[in-house]
Amino acid sequence: MNKNLLDIDEEAKQKTFQQAMDIWINPEIERRKLFNKMPNDFKLEKAQIIFSLEGNEVRLNKEVKAIVHAKINREIKEIGEKLYEQDIDDIEKIELTDEDSNCAHITLLLFKNNWIIGFDARYNKDIIKEHIKASKEFFESAKDNLSKNRLRSFFEDAFASAELSATSVLLMLPDKKILTGRIHKDRRNKFKNWAELGNVEIEFSNTLSKLSNLRDSARYLHSEEFKNEDPNKIILTLKEMIDFAEYSIN
Numbered sequence: 001m002n003k004n005l006l007d008i009d010e011e012a013k014q015k016t017f018q019q020a021m022d023i024w025i026n027p028e029i030e031r032r033k034l035f036n037k038m039p040n041d042f043k044l045e046k047a048q049i050i051f052s053l054e055g056n057e058v059r060l061n062k063e064v065k066a067i068v069h070a071k072i073n074r075e076i077k078e079i080g081e082k083l084y085e086q087d088i089d090d091i092e093k094i095e096l097t098d099e100d101s102n103c104a105h106i107t108l109l110l111f112k113n114n115w116i117i118g119f120d121a122r123y124n125k126d127i128i129k130e131h132i133k134a135s136k137e138f139f140e141s142a143k144d145n146l147s148k149n150r151l152r153s154f155f156e157d158a159f160a161s162a163e164l165s166a167t168s169v170l171l172m173l174p175d176k177k178i179l180t181g182r183i184h185k186d187r188r189n190k191f192k193n194w195a196e197l198g199n200v201e202i203e204f205s206n207t208l209s210k211l212s213n214l215r216d217s218a219r220y221l222h223s224e225e226f227k228n229e230d231p232n233k234i235i236l237t238l239k240e241m242i243d244f245a246e247y248s249i250n
Contacts, residue, residue, distance in 0.1 A: 017115055020106050024049045028058040044110070050096075051104040053123060053176045065100065066107050066118075069093040085112060094118025101126045104174070122172040124179065125249055131171065132245050135164035139238050146231050155218040155226050158234055159211040165241035166191040166208050169200060169248060188212060200244065207237045 025047045032038040046064040050057040059065070071090040072083065094107045094116070106119045122128075142157035163184065170178045170190055181187065188208055195205035211234070218226040 013117060016106070016119070017108065017117055020047070020049060020108060020117075024056070024058050024106075025060075025108075028060065032060075046110065047108045049106045050100055051106075051123070051174065052102075053174060053179065064107065064109075065097050066109075067095045067097055068109070069095070091116045096120070122249065123174055124171040127179070128168045128171050128245070128249050131164050131168040132242065132249070135161045135168065135242055135245070138164065139242060142238070143235060146235065151226060151231070152218040154231055155211065155214045158231075158238060159208075159215040161238050162204075162208045162211050162241060163187060165238070165245045166204065168245040170194065172248065184212065201240070203237060204241050204244070207234065207241070 025044070029038065029042075029044070042061075044060065046059075046061050048059040048064040048066065050059065069092045070083075070088045071092065072087055073089045074087055076083075088111070091109065091111055094109065095118070096103060096105055096107075102124045104119075104121050104123050106117065109116045109118075138157045138161035142154050142161060145151075145154040145157060167178065167187055170187065175190075178187070178190065188205075191200070191208060192205045194200060195202050210229075214226045214229060217223045
């Protein structure tokens with residue numbers, strides 16, 4: 001979901017460019033002209049659509065904020081030195097600044113008479129990183145409890161780790177309820193649907209659902225079912241879920 005359209009065929013690049021222009025950028029230019037907020041000599045050189053859970057924003061030219069990874073064709077003498085178009089051979093990647101780190105974006109840059117397009121459809125990246133960090137902590141606690149045969153504590157921590165990893169994946173979507181929801185069942189159902197669409201391994205969803213039941217068995221003493229499971233297999237799946245969440249955000 002994070003890529004520059006330089007990496008795909010020209011037809012797809014042109015289609016994405018035209019959609020960005022037709023749906024967001026041209027209407028914004030017309031709106032500004034209507035309210036006399038556009039200079040008479042305006043020439044589009046940069047544009048950016050910022051997608052936020054609070055609403056979208058269109059930026060034009062100097063309003064665009066981005067970090068550009070590029071191949072430079074001359075020596076850089078000091079940090080902060082200005083670079084010009086002639087100093088750059090190629091633009092490799094376009095990323096948002098920390099100010100917009102939890103937003104998705106489409107960014108267009110006119111470079112040597114060609115439009116370079118970067119986009120990232122993932123939301124909540126900083127929030128996701130915190131969820132992954134928490135998932136890892138519960139994962140390590142689960143391993144420690146397993147090594148000391150504290151199975152009730154193991155299943156409590158294992159469920160927390162699995163749910164945090166699953167939520168990390170879901171938080172990339174433009175769904176405000178994932179960010180604000182507090183009901184375990186809702187998150188499990190959303191993750192199951194996401195898995196059934198082929199976006200994550202079905203085993204991840206199955207493990208989350210299983211751990212929810214085993215947590216009830218272990219923590220709330222509903223049954224002895226948790227003693228019949230293989231904790232080592234669960235540990236392996238938890239590690240795979242964490243790895244997948246980290247891979248998805250990098």
